[in-house]
Amino acid sequence: MAVVMNFTEKYRCKQLDFERKTLQELSLLQIENMIHDTFDQFMKPIVAYQQTITDMCLDYAVESFLLGASYGRFGYYGETLETVYYRSQKRFKTLLDDFYDFWMFWLYTDDMVNESVYMACESYLYYWWKEGFEATVRRYRLRLH
Secondary structure, eight states: OOOOOOHHHHHHHHHHHHHHHHHTTOOHHHHHHHHHHHHHHHHGGGGGGHHHHHHHHHHHHHHHHHHHHHTHHHHHTTOOHHHHHHHTHHHHHHHHHHHHHHHHHHOOOOHHHHHHHHHHHHHHHHHHHHHHHHHHHHHHHTTOO
């Protein structure tokens, strides 16, 4: 008798292996510096919860990095960054909305500040998406995938 394979389990193992290899290129110090550069102005009123907010920002950076990394092979095969970003737009938008909602939980502000928080969240997540995308393209070019 032949062995029956569970393809979802096999896919999950490959995905975990890919994520483990990809995350080796990510620097926590770089993420923390980016958090402070982007969100320090919004953290001033809620200093007591700064560590909690920093941890969540770090989690969202990792998720965005992995999202970009998962689309990196398309860049290796010749698609432009903008085309691939458009392809991942639905998942990126979901991640962005979750991140923005997280910030709105902590901040009680007017509409003008809300818009600047949204723009900061978007630029922060896009930066990490792009870093993940470029890291995977480099890995493919170096045949490390």
